[in-house]
Amino acid sequence: MTSEVVAAAPVPVPGRAQRVREIAEELRGLRGALIPILHAVQEEFGYVDPPDVAVIADVLNLAVAEVHGVVTFYKDFRRTAAGRTTVAICQAEACRAVGAVELAEHAKRTVGCDFGETTYDGRITLEEIYCFGNCALGPTVQVGSKLHGRVTPTRLNTLLGESR
Amino acid sequence: MTHPTPPPIPTPTPTGAPGTAGPTTATPAPMPGDTDAPTAGAQHTGAPATSFGNSHAPAQPTTRVFVPRDSAARSVGADEVAERLAALHDTSAVVRTGSRGMLWLEPLVEVETGEGRVGYGPVAAEDVDGLIAGGMIEGAVVGPYLGLVDELPWMKRQQRLTFQRVGVVDPLSTTDYLAHGGLTGLRAALAMDPAEVVETVVDSGLRGRGGAGFPTGIKWRTVLNADADLKFVCCNADEGDSGTYADRMLIEGDPFTLIEGMTIAAYAVGAAEGYVYLRSEYPDAVATLKAAIELARAAGWLGPDILGSGFGFDLHVRVGAGAYICGEETSMLESLEGKRGMVRAKPPIPALEGLFGRPTVVNNVLSLATIPTILANGAAAYAAYGTGRSLGTSVFQLGGNVARGGIVETAFGITLGELVNDFGGGTSSGRPVRAVQVGGPLGAYLPVEQFDLPMDYEAFAAAGAMVGHGGIVVFDETVDMAAMARFAFEFCAAESCGKCTPCRVGAVRGVETIDRILTSTAGTDRAQNLVLLEDLCELMTDGSLCAMGGLTPMPVRSAVRHFGEDFQA
Numbered sequence: 061m062t063s064e065v066v067a068a069a070p071v072p073v074p075g076r077a078q079r080v081r082e083i084a085e086e087l088r089g090l091r092g093a094l095i096p097i098l099h100a101v102q103e104e105f106g107y108v109d110p111p112d113v114a115v116i117a118d119v120l121n122l123a124v125a126e127v128h129g130v131v132t133f134y135k136d137f138r139r140t141a142a143g144r145t146t147v148a149i150c151q152a153e154a155c156r157a158v159g160a161v162e163l164a165e166h167a168k169r170t171v172g173c174d175f176g177e178t179t180y181d182g183r184i185t186l187e188e189i190y191c192f193g194n195c196a197l198g199p200t201v202q203v204g205s206k207l208h209g210r211v212t213p214t215r216l217n218t219l220l221g222e223s224r
Numbered sequence: 225m226t227h228p229t230p231p232p233i234p235t236p237t238p239t240g241a242p243g244t245a246g247p248t249t250a251t252p253a254p255m256p257g258d259t260d261a262p263t264a265g266a267q268h269t270g271a272p273a274t275s276f277g278n279s280h281a282p283a284q285p286t287t288r289v290f291v292p293r294d295s296a297a298r299s300v301g302a303d304e305v306a307e308r309l310a311a312l313h314d315t316s317a318v319v320r321t322g323s324r325g326m327l328w329l330e331p332l333v334e335v336e337t338g339e340g341r342v343g344y345g346p347v348a349a350e351d352v353d354g355l356i357a358g359g360m361i362e363g364a365v366v367g368p369y370l371g372l373v374d375e376l377p378w379m380k381r382q383q384r385l386t387f388q389r390v391g392v393v394d395p396l397s398t399t400d401y402l403a404h405g406g407l408t409g410l411r412a413a414l415a416m417d418p419a420e421v422v423e424t425v426v427d428s429g430l431r432g433r434g435g436a437g438f439p440t441g442i443k444w445r446t447v448l449n450a451d452a453d454l455k456f457v458c459c460n461a462d463e464g465d466s467g468t469y470a471d472r473m474l475i476e477g478d479p480f481t482l483i484e485g486m487t488i489a490a491y492a493v494g495a496a497e498g499y500v501y502l503r504s505e506y507p508d509a510v511a512t513l514k515a516a517i518e519l520a521r522a523a524g525w526l527g528p529d530i531l532g533s534g535f536g537f538d539l540h541v542r543v544g545a546g547a548y549i550c551g552e553e554t555s556m557l558e559s560l561e562g563k564r565g566m567v568r569a570k571p572p573i574p575a576l577e578g579l580f581g582r583p584t585v586v587n588n589v590l591s592l593a594t595i596p597t598i599l600a601n602g603a604a605a606y607a608a609y610g611t612g613r614s615l616g617t618s619v620f621q622l623g624g625n626v627a628r629g630g631i632v633e634t635a636f637g638i639t640l641g642e643l644v645n646d647f648g649g650g651t652s653s654g655r656p657v658r659a660v661q662v663g664g665p666l667g668a669y670l671p672v673e674q675f676d677l678p679m680d681y682e683a684f685a686a687a688g689a690m691v692g693h694g695g696i697v698v699f700d701e702t703v704d705m706a707a708m709a710r711f712a713f714e715f716c717a718a719e720s721c722g723k724c725t726p727c728r729v730g731a732v733r734g735v736e737t738i739d740r741i742l743t744s745t746a747g748t749d750r751a752q753n754l755v756l757l758e759d760l761c762e763l764m765t766d767g768s769l770c771a772m773g774g775l776t777p778m779p780v781r782s783a784v785r786h787f788g789e790d791f792q793a
Contacts, residue, residue, distance in 0.1 A: 090540075091497075091499075091560075091561075091580070092542070092559075092560045092561045092562035092563075093562060094562035094563075095542070095543075095545055095559065095562055096542065096543075098545070099504075099543060099545070120562075126563075129564055130562070130563060130564055133547065133564040133565065134544075134545030134546050134547050134565075135545070135546035135547065136504055136544075136545040136546035137545060152465075152466030152467075152665070153466040153467060153624065153661055153665055153697050153708070153711075154466045154467045154623040154624040154697045155466070155624075156708075156711070157623075157624035157625040157697060157698060157699045157700075157703065158624065158625050158652065158653075189505060190464060190466065190505075190548060190715070190719075191464055191465065191466045191468075191505060192295070192505050192506070193295070193296070193468070193469035193471070193472035193473075193505070193506055194295065194296050194299050194469065195466060195467045195468070195469050195621065195623030195624065195629070195695070195697065196296065196327040196328070196469070196621075196622060196623045196624075196626065196629025196630055197296055197299055197300055197327055197330070197629065198623070198624070200299065205507065207295055207298060207299040208299055209296065209299035209300045210300060
């Protein structure tokens with residue numbers, strides 16, 4: 061289930077290392093700065109590139125292995141770019157009670173990729189999420205940053221169509 | 225569904241919650257002086273502050289209309305409803321509130337009338353034109369008219385203390401907060417010695433709402449008595465359990481209550497800094513809380529000299545990164561320190577050596593958000609609610625396959641059946657209820673035969689279950705309980721931090737063992753594997769470092785015990 065994201069190789073961003081260093085230096089004064097820095101890097105670039113790790117480690121005076129360990133521990137941090145739209149389907153118990161597993165199967169068949177993967181055309185990344193806190197209005201699906209409750213397969217088709 | 229939506233009640237008698245609930249659920253009468261409140265709210269809720277876009281003279285105040293901005297309500301179209309209302313009515317008179325917690329009625333629109341707030345729900349954006357034409361703004365009986373919201377049976381049967389303002393106020397209006405009793409608790413605390421505040425919390429009987437049910441006041445006393453130059457207050461808002469959404473709703477609907485509760489905690493134990501570790505899956509809650517903290521700083525409710533008392537405390541939000549285990553307090557502390565969220569062995573307890581090795585109060589959102597009402601009304605008033613050693617009220621959350629899902633805050637002691645059947649109205653599919661899981665993914669699955677169990681920490685423990693955070697997930701007769709038990713192990717295997725062997729390896733072995741039980745054809749083989757499963761569960765319970773591995777056997781064992789027929793091949 062946790063196979064690497066299938067996507068085109070990331071295009072190197074000119075000046076990326078410099079910008080990552082700026083972000084890290086700006087936030088290094090926070091207590092426990094590493095995770096806020098990783099969030100900020102991902103917010104700006106969409107993912108945390110392996111070369112970013114060395115830059116952040118340098119700024120925080122940590123071993124590269126330590127930063128790598130944190131990046132890989134947390135599911136939020138991507139190491140490659142996601143598709144244009146991320147579709148996240150809740151798979152936790154409350155949504156399962158109202159058909160989230162069947163909805164996920166439908167989504168996988170429709171877009172043609174598994175959880176944790178991106179469609180061949182880079183259009184959609186499919187993700188499984190454990191709970192958006194919308195447990196009384198499941199099944200819940202997040203498309204981009206918008207949450208949708210009571211999603212049926214038909215409604216999901218519409219949402220997927222809109223994200224094209 | 226045998227339970228229709230509650231009928232409107234014609235004769236209005238606005239009441240607050242019984243007992244000591246305070247003034248906050250009392251219906252606010254429309255006052256001429258109120259005109260500044262909606263404007264202030266509109267600024268913070270993203271509506272353009274300058275658009276007093278109607279041509280009417282401002283002499284006649286426009287009727288206020290309330291639409292939730294809670295993410296659950298938004299997931300079923302509340303934003304579109306609010307937009308349409310703003311276009312047809314008046315932008316500055318549309319107030320975005322939290323949700324009242326009647327989630328099956330969302331989007332729920334409320335209109336202020338002379339008698340109180342009248343509700344309409346669910347309302348779709350395309351219904352708005354017709355409803356306004358039919359007189360909704362005047363409170364007419366039109367469309368999905370519900371009557372006075374405070375008078376609806378679902379609301380009237382509750383005792384809302386922690387949730388008293390949620391769904392009522394604009395979450396980012398400091399004016400609204402003060403008008404509904406905000407800061408009364410903090411002011412009362414600041415007039416006492418820190419030790420007196422701690423003893424008030426001890427006397428109230430408040431127990432941690434995160435799951436373990438440890439007395440909050442005792443924890444605070446330990447931190448107060450610890451000698452250190454720096455202490456912390458941490459709010460664990462990473463309760464990622466399925467079926468638990470009260471934390472999210474409280475932060476989105478009444479964030480100042482959490483800020484006030486954490487400030488009281490800091491004063492009581494002598495902490496100078498606080499952190500809210502909030503899960504990334506709740507982006508709306510993150511945005512609301514950050515905005516509320518800014519407003520609180522500007523109002524002098526946080527900072528170096530809180531309310532002119534000379535006491536200083538500041539609060540920061542840290543966003544999680546998608547690791548379930550960080551809901552465990554020591555993993556959360558590791559994550560706050562910028563590390564992998566790996567569980568720490570206890571002792572030392574966080575109260576003595578917590579964040580960065582300093583004495584730290586770690587409490588759940590609901591525990592901290594309940595503190596202001598305890599300080600405002602006194603320990604005895606709070607302890608008057610409840611039963612046995614489970615005192616006060618609890619915020620129960622109905623989810624899953626349930627007809628009327630939502631938030632029910634009542635005193636402890638209400639039975640599981642009353643919550644699922646009376647409040648919840650049974651399943652949304654209309655099929656009979658087969659199982660409910662109480663207290664999250666690590667809580668037990670209970671059959672209908674146990675619906676007379678009272679919501680009480682000790683009664684649940686005696687039944688091999690846990691109240692936990694009060695989340696209740698309902699399943700109908702189509703549920704496959706062996707699949708749910710397998711999922712519990714699968715989830716544990718995926719989310720284990722990996723530090724201890726019983727959890728890391730045990731969960732994987734658990735999935736394999738259930739698979740063997742389900743595929744075995746010879747009865748003896750199945751029986752042997754069931755014995756093995758029980759042995760594995762016992763080992764995980766006794767040998768795991770934290771509750772993740774220690775409690776995963778609870779859903780598994782309860783499923784085998786109560787729904788054994790599903791474990792036949």
